[in-house]
């Protein structure tokens with residue numbers, strides 16, 4: 001099969017790396033890819049937002065399966081465009097992608113199906129939202145309705161922050177149209193966990209649990225980022241929570257899709273918070289997580305390609321997924337300053353030395369190859385994953401690999417999966 005992976009992050013490198021191991025994979029393209037994907041696939045210089053050019057490329061090169069990494073092209077309807085041209089693309093349709101692209105849509109669906117989530121109110125008028133703030137107990141969480149590059153959520157500790165956030169989102173349009181409507185919701189306390197499910201329209205198969213570390217600095221301090229590290233399995237997950245999650249969240253969600261006439265085919269990733277009362281949904285994502293994918297796929301023993309195929313064909317219930325029982329820990333190396341302003345074009349050294357370590361896999365994100373040098377080209381630069389018999393062992397190995405890699409102003413968290421003794 002000829003496969004096209006869309007995107008340029010660590011997630012897409014991990015997807016291309018895993019798909020390249022399939023005996024069914026004949027040729028892999030990555031658009032636009034990075035210096036890491038260039039080593040295992042053919043990079044194609046098309047942006048993930050140039051949907052027309054992607055369709056033309058897939059048609060012209062007789063691509064059998066396209067796997068869409070990021071959320072934006074899904075929300076813009078890339079799968080509908082491919083389907084109209086009789087091209088197979090893995091990911092939900094535009095209407096199904098609303099589960100991630102509109103937090104208000106997701107909240108309404110959860111409310112109709114009684115899926116446990118934070119109590120929330122939605123607003124399309126800033127005066128009403130500002131008035132509502134007067135009656136609240138803080139902290140509260142304020143979310144732009146639409147996609148905002150992972151920056152559309154603010155935890156407001158007091159009324160003054162809530163008012164300025166509402167003004168920025170709704171009046172100054174900091175996130176453009178995404179902030180035209182907002183959600184104000186209850187602040188939930190607990191620990192977070194990411195679940196990934198292959199959903200084929202009627203049935204689903206869960207992948208193993210994973211845990212993301214979203215804040216920029218150690219101790220969960222600093223601004224939210226796309227994700228600074230991950231581990232799998234998550235240390236706060238167990239079979240009892242999983243049963244509760246399937247009965248209270250996954251099954252009602254599939255009923256909700258059916259009720260709305262939505263045929264969701266693709267990867268669904270609920271972001272959960274485990275409270276004293278059980279798992280609550282923070283958000284739904286409609287694509288693989290980044291960096292969770294870089295921790296999950298090295299643990300997946302099964303061939304990913306037939307699983308994606310079965311999802312698209314509506315036969316996921318016939319598949320089983322085998323897992324390496326070892327733990328995976330992934331550390332993200334970022335450019336100093338990320339998620340704010342940062343510089344690019346810094347030489348990266350030590351990649352070969354790090355890759356020599358056993359059970360270590362290095363995924364590229366914002367990297368570029370210029371002649372024989374690999375340089376930084378983005379905020380999140382690399383994701384280093386190590387497997388180990390325990391999380392602690394995986395963690396030690398991952399940090400040993402990280403210590404061999406250098407670039408100017410490299411920033412990474414020292415506490416990914418810290419405290420994990422098993």
Ligand code: AMP
Pocket residue numbers: 118141143150153185186187188189192214224271282283
């Ligand atoms: P989201 O994009 O909705 O997952 O939000 C990004 C991050 O904000 C989450 O991973 C949480 O850390 C935090 N967050 C979102 N909603 C809530 C909430 N209701 N209570 C506490 N933290 C939240």
Ligand code: GLY
Pocket residue numbers: 212226227285288289290291292
């Ligand atoms: N790890 C967070 C995300 O992919 O949205």
